[in-house]
Amino acid sequence: MRIESGIDGLDEILQGGLLPERVYLLSGPPGGGKTTFGVQFLAKGALQGDVGLYVTLLECPQNIINDMSNYSFNVIPLIKVKKLLFADLGPRMEYGYMDELKDIIQPHEGIEGVSSEHEAPSPATVFKELAAYVAEYNVKRLVIDSMTAIRFATHDPALQEKEMTRFIRNLKKLGCTTMIIGELTDPTAYTTEQFASHGVIFLHNFLYEKQMTRAIQIIKMRGTKHDCNMHKVQFTERGLQVEGLLQ
Numbered sequence: 001m002r003i004e005s006g007i008d009g010l011d012e013i014l015q016g017g018l019l020p021e022r023v024y025l026l027s028g029p030p031g032g033g034k035t036t037f038g039v040q041f042l043a044k045g046a047l048q049g050d051v052g053l054y055v056t057l058l059e060c061p062q063n064i065i066n067d068m069s070n071y072s073f074n075v076i077p078l079i080k081v082k083k084l085l086f087a088d089l090g091p092r093m094e095y096g097y098m099d100e101l102k103d104i105i106q107p108h109e110g111i112e113g114v115s116s117e118h119e120a121p122s123p124a125t126v127f128k129e130l131a132a133y134v135a136e137y138n139v140k141r142l143v144i145d146s147m148t149a150i151r152f153a154t155h156d157p158a159l160q161e162k163e164m165t166r167f168i169r170n171l172k173k174l175g176c177t178t179m180i181i182g183e184l185t186d187p188t189a190y191t192t193e194q195f196a197s198h199g200v201i202f203l204h205n206f207l208y209e210k211q212m213t214r215a216i217q218i219i220k221m222r223g224t225k226h227d228c229n230m231h232k233v234q235f236t237e238r239g240l241q242v243e244g245l246l247q
Contacts, residue, residue, distance in 0.1 A: 040071070073239065134175070141177050
């Protein structure tokens with residue numbers, strides 16, 4: 001069984017779609033389309049009846065909602081019927097900020113280890129919150145933006161790698177199809193997230209023949225035949241669209 005990614009042209013190079021209930025790493029430089037990919041993936045599932053949750057650890061959720069409303073994803077209607085959810089699990093914002101975000105679910109109170117007002121969230125804290133949301137809202141598709149926010153919660157490199165492995169292993173038990181967003185800019189600079197995830201999707205944004213070019217590359221996809229070459233990517237009113245091979 002496969003599930004549709006929601007990205008036009010992507011499923012054709014993934015044997016019909018993604019394998020469900022797996023963890024995928026979505027990475028790339030700024031401007032590659034990671035946020036758009038994530039919301040597009042959730043919106044597709046929401047339109048099919050599956051609840052999707054976008055967890056932000058860095059950006060203001062309302063900014064993401066505003067930006068994604070420029071596409072034909074039906075973001076606002078899906079939020080209103082609680083098929084598309086946004087949660088802010090980053091450091092607590094200024095006083096009164098959360099009170100203004102009526103459609104954004106708030107962190108659970110009373111969970112042991114919840115970070116203080118300005119403290120960076122830890123992998124363990126974030127996972128506890130995620131598990132609670134998944135159970136409460138019956139979440140089937142999950143996006144976490146981004147791993148950088150929790151990877152550097154500790155300054156000990158060895159502990160960072162251990163916590164990332166532990167975090168991803170626990171994500172696999174949630175029963176969701178999960179996209180974790182990374183800030184990796186070099187697809188050959190291998191990280192724990194790449195090894196631990198079931199699949200690695202890289203969104204490129206680089207100068208090619210004197211013009212900026214966007215492309216997508218499937219670095220890894222367990223259980224799926226796929227093309228490892230770069231395919232062109234375009235932004236359309238329907239979101240990202242995968243096209244032919246980059247020549």
